[in-house]
Amino acid sequence: MMSCGDNVNKKSSAGGALNSSAAEKVYVAPGEQDEYYAFISGGYSGNLTVYGLPSGRLFKEIPVFSQFPTSGYGYSEETKPMLNTSHGFIPWGDSHHPDISQTEGVTDGRWIFINENNTPRIARIDLETFETVEIIEVPNSAGNHSSSFVTENTEYVVAGTRFSVPVPQQDISIKEYKGKFKGALSFIGVEKETGHMDIKFQLLMPGFNYDLSHPGRGDSHGWFFFTTYNTEEASTLLEVNASQNDKDFIAAVNWKKIEEYINNGGGKMMPSNYAHNVYDHNSHTATSTMKKEVRVIDPTEVPGAVYLLPTPKSPHGCDVSPDGKYIVGNGKLSANLTVHSFEKMQEAIKNEKFEGEAYGIPILSFEDVLAGQVEQAGLGPLHTEFDDKGNAYTTFFISSEVVKWKLGTWEVIDRKPTYYSVGHLTIAGGNSREPDGKYMFAMNKITKDRYLPTGPELEHSAQLYDISGEKMELLLDFPTHGEPHYAAAIKADKVAPNSKKFYKLSENTHPFAAKSEAETKVVREGNVVHVYMTTIRSHFSPDNIEGIKVGDKVYFHITNLEQDFDVPHGFAIIGQNNSELLIMPGQTKTSVWEPKQVGVWPFYCTDFCSALHQEMQGYIRVSPKDSDIELEWSLGEDVE
Ligand code: K7E
Ligand code: CUA
Numbered sequence: 001m002m003s004c005g006d007n008v009n010k011k012s013s014a015g016g017a018l019n020s021s022a023a024e025k026v027y028v029a030p031g032e033q034d035e036y037y038a039f040i041s042g043g044y045s046g047n048l049t050v051y052g053l054p055s056g057r058l059f060k061e062i063p064v065f066s067q068f069p070t071s072g073y074g075y076s077e078e079t080k081p082m083l084n085t086s087h088g089f090i091p092w093g094d095s096h097h098p099d100i101s102q103t104e105g106v107t108d109g110r111w112i113f114i115n116e117n118n119t120p121r122i123a124r125i126d127l128e129t130f131e132t133v134e135i136i137e138v139p140n141s142a143g144n145h146s147s148s149f150v151t152e153n154t155e156y157v158v159a160g161t162r163f164s165v166p167v168p169q170q171d172i173s174i175k176e177y178k179g180k181f182k183g184a185l186s187f188i189g190v191e192k193e194t195g196h197m198d199i200k201f202q203l204l205m206p207g208f209n210y211d212l213s214h215p216g217r218g219d220s221h222g223w224f225f226f227t228t229y230n231t232e233e234a235s236t237l238l239e240v241n242a243s244q245n246d247k248d249f250i251a252a253v254n255w256k257k258i259e260e261y262i263n264n265g266g267g268k269m270m271p272s273n274y275a276h277n278v279y280d281h282n283s284h285t286a287t288s289t290m291k292k293e294v295r296v297i298d299p300t301e302v303p304g305a306v307y308l309l310p311t312p313k314s315p316h317g318c319d320v321s322p323d324g325k326y327i328v329g330n331g332k333l334s335a336n337l338t339v340h341s342f343e344k345m346q347e348a349i350k351n352e353k354f355e356g357e358a359y360g361i362p363i364l365s366f367e368d369v370l371a372g373q374v375e376q377a378g379l380g381p382l383h384t385e386f387d388d389k390g391n392a393y394t395t396f397f398i399s400s401e402v403v404k405w406k407l408g409t410w411e412v413i414d415r416k417p418t419y420y421s422v423g424h425l426t427i428a429g430g431n432s433r434e435p436d437g438k439y440m441f442a443m444n445k446i447t448k449d450r451y452l453p454t455g456p457e458l459e460h461s462a463q464l465y466d467i468s469g470e471k472m473e474l475l476l477d478f479p480t481h482g483e484p485h486y487a488a489a490i491k492a493d494k495v496a497p498n499s500k501k502f503y504k505l506s507e508n509t510h511p512f513a514a515k516s517e518a519e520t521k522v523v524r525e526g527n528v529v530h531v532y533m534t535t536i537r538s539h540f541s542p543d544n545i546e547g548i549k550v551g552d553k554v555y556f557h558i559t560n561l562e563q564d565f566d567v568p569h570g571f572a573i574i575g576q577n578n579s580e581l582l583i584m585p586g587q588t589k590t591s592v593w594e595p596k597q598v599g600v601w602p603f604y605c606t607d608f609c610s611a612l613h614q615e616m617q618g619y620i621r622v623s624p625k626d627s628d629i630e631l632e633w634s635l636g637e638d639v640e
Contacts, residue, residue: 025466026476028055033496036428036489038441039098039112040462043483046093048114048125053428053439053489054464056478064123064132065093065116067579073132075579077555077590078510079279081288085119085137086273094118096485097148097212100127101195105152105217105433109494111195113148113157120144122159122188124195128500129281136197137274139294140167140184140204146213146318149431150190152221156255157197159186160226164207164233167296168270177235181207184296185226187255196278201258201267201295203306205251206359207233209242212317212383217433218324220342222256225327227311227318231358243333247310247366249358250318250329252345257305258297266302269293282509284587300360307349308358310366311338317383321392321407322433326371330381330394337381337394339410341371372410377403383486385427387437387467395422395442402442402465404472416472418463420446427467428489436491439475440467443484450477460484501565503586510588512557517541522633529554529631535569535583536561537610539635540603543618547631550595550624556581559588570606573620580606595622 028034034052037059042049046066050059067074067083074083074091083091093116100107112125120138125131138144138159146160164181166172172180182204189200208228216223231248234241261267272294279286299306311329315338319328327340348368355365380398387393390407400421404414422444428436442465447458459479466473505515514520514532520541523530529552534541540558548554558571562585572580573593581589595601605616623629 022473022475026054026056026464028052028057033492035492036439037492037495038426038487038489039100040443040480040484040487041095041098041114042481043096043485044094045482046095046116047482048095048098048112049481050130051478052492053441054475056462056464056476058481060130061481062125062130062132064114064125065095065121065135067091069579070582072579072581072589072591075591076581077592078285078588081286082132082135082277082279084277084288085121085275086139086290087119090119093121096145098486098488099149099157099431100488100490101154101190102150102152102432103154105221107429107432107488107490107494109490109498112488113150115144115147115159117144117162120159120161122148122157122197124197126195126281127495128498130499131279133279133281134195134197135275135277136188136199137276138184138186138188138199139272139274140165140182140202140296141186146185146210146226149214151215151224151255152217152433154190154192156187156200157190158213158215158224159188160210160213161185162209162211164209167204168272174235177207178233179207181233183208183210185210185253187258197276199294201262201297203253203258203297203299205299205306206361208249210251211315214318214320214431216320216324216342217322220320220324222254223342224253224255225318225320226251226253227315227329229314243314245313247312248314249308249363250311250315250327250340252307252309254305258302261297261302261305262295267295267297270296281503282507284503284508284510284589304349306361307345308361308363309340309345309369310363311340312336317381319384319386322386322388322435324433326407328384328392328394330384332380332382334381335376337374337377337384337405339371339373339407340369344371345369372408374405374410374412377405377412378415382422383424385425385430385440386435387427387440388435389437391437393425393427393440393467395425397421397423397445402440402472404467414471416465416474418442418444419450419461419477420444420448424484424486426487426489428491430488438466438468440465440472441487443480443487445483447479451479502563502567503584505561505563505586508559508586508588510557510559512555512590513559513588514557515559516561517635520633522547522631524631527552531556533558534561535559535571535605535616537567538605538612538616540605540616540618541635542633543635545618545633546621547629548595548620548622549627550598550622552595554593554595555590556593557588557590558583560585562586567609568607569609569616571603572606573603574601582607595620598622598624
């Protein structure tokens with residue numbers, strides 16, 4: 001055991017009373033593996049990072065909404081279509097809330113979904129390959145923030161708009177906001193076996209801001225809850241104008257009711273234009289299809305589908321307890337946390353006891369649906385998660401702390417500081433019936449003195465707490481990449497055993513694959529040249545090419561012939577102005593090169609793959625545009 005008492009004591013004024021037992025709890029010995037995966041949103045990096053817990057070690061960055069030169073994602077010809085949208089090719093994004101697929105209310109480790117906030121999109125990542133395999137754009141949405149949370153059996157992944165906008169978009173005055181702008185809540189169906197996404201319907205709600213959401217579960221399965229703010233429907237100076245109402249709402253949506261309505265022919269198809277991008281693991285290629293319509297639902301046409309629960313004051317998080325009985329709404333400007341009761345909500349609906357309506361949607365009375373309040377819990381509550389012992393944990397941004405409180409009695413049990421200004425927090429199995437109450441980690445917005453300074457920009461800090469006892473115990477600080485909004489965590493044994501080791505060459509259907517060295521060739525079609533190239537330790541085939549000319553567009557289609565775990569090869573050629581490629585065993589990837597200068601140019605493998613990695617190289621001769629040098633290619637012989 002390492003003895004770190006001295007160091008730790010020095011920090012204890014800022015870091016709480018750490019002792020060597022904390023170090024023991026996060027120590028994963030060399031060669032041993034972590035107990036949990038944590039999938040942490042990359043925020044403005046547009047990606048998703050994979051960490052191990054309790055060690056806090058970074059394992060991978062999965063490119064999702066942003067181009068990624070490390071692997072060529074979004075640069076290679078095969079993956080460019082993943083970033084296609086109705087606004088054209090959008091090579092970056094702002095990702096917020098990863099959520100793991102579920103079966104019967106429990107995370108199943110098959111896929112993870114994540115939203116892109118800026119150009120509204122939802123992505124699905126396959127947890128066998130840890131690759132982004134599908135991205136669907138969300139039309140009529142703007143600031144796709146109350147997303148991407150899944151229902152108990154992954155029937156839907158839900159995406160709600162933050163900004164209300166004209167639906168469909170049109171050229172009107174911003175002053176017409178009130179009454180004319182709408183907030184689209186999108187229910188994206190997920191196919192049970194394949195995971196394929198398809199927008200089943202969009203609920204066109206009043207012009208509020210829809211901030212966060214969570215599904216019901218257990219008794220409340222079939223419902224979905226969304227926090228709203230700016231129920232004032234202001235379009236300017238929201239910091240003042242959207243804080244006028246004493247209460248905003250949680251919108252409760254009965255999606256099963258809406259399904260019935262649709263099955264009886266309800267709703268209408270609205271012309272639309274949005275991209276649906278799908279990556280195929282056999283062809284290793286993505287295709288992008290533009291969809292032309294979407295089903296929209298007017299909530300007033302489906303009686304009993306939507307109710308509004310008054311919630312003080314500009315609530316942010318909207319979290320549902322593991323048993324589905326309680327809906328927690330955290331009013332950012334309220335002193336107390338508000339907890340609504342699903343049962344009382346049902347009762348009030350049954351008695352048709354409404355205190356008003358907004359655009360035809362019934363408003364229930366605050367007192368009728370209130371389960372309880374956690375009083376004076378802290379300042380600036382944001383998000384809540386739950387453990388397996390009936391406790392809830394809420395983050396407070398302004399007072400920089402996590403507060404543990406008890407469901408049902410609403411009493412505060414413990415509070416621990418965070419360093420500093422915490423946003424989300426995560427407990428494994430967070431959005432499910434079975435959270436795992438061993439660890440919780442907080443994701444902080446401000447880092448300051450927690451790490452060695454790295455100029456004005458610091459990575460955000462996460463902090464891991466042991467929550468197995470009555471009191472929380474701070475165990476570890478670790479840096480995260482980008483801005484982690486939410487994270488989803490899961491027991492490693494639900495994911496690791498299914499992790500793919502390599503792609504089978506025999507299943508490779510890429511049209512430009514060369515599945516053996518015998519199939520390699522170079523083909524000219526006018527000024528386009530296709531190079532069918534292979535890699536295997538430790539050479540390219542071919543490795544000498546002549547007959548390329550300035551002005552050619554050269555496609556390198558590179559197939560990695562390896563059939564072994566963890567043996568990628570790289571490809572880089574001088575002047576390549578998009579990205580290098582990293583090609584997994586059995587995979588084919590393509591990069592375009594447009595040589596601008598006459599000469600003999602080397603290419604090489606960028607991944608140290610063997611003892612003779614440094615020998616893994618080749619040459620391409622580029623001749624003048626008008627030269628009549630014939631195409632020739634070879635391996636292991638001198639080109640004549
Ligand atoms: Cu609170 Cu986007 Cu979930 Cu960040 S949001 S903190
Ligand atoms: Cu292949 Cu280095």
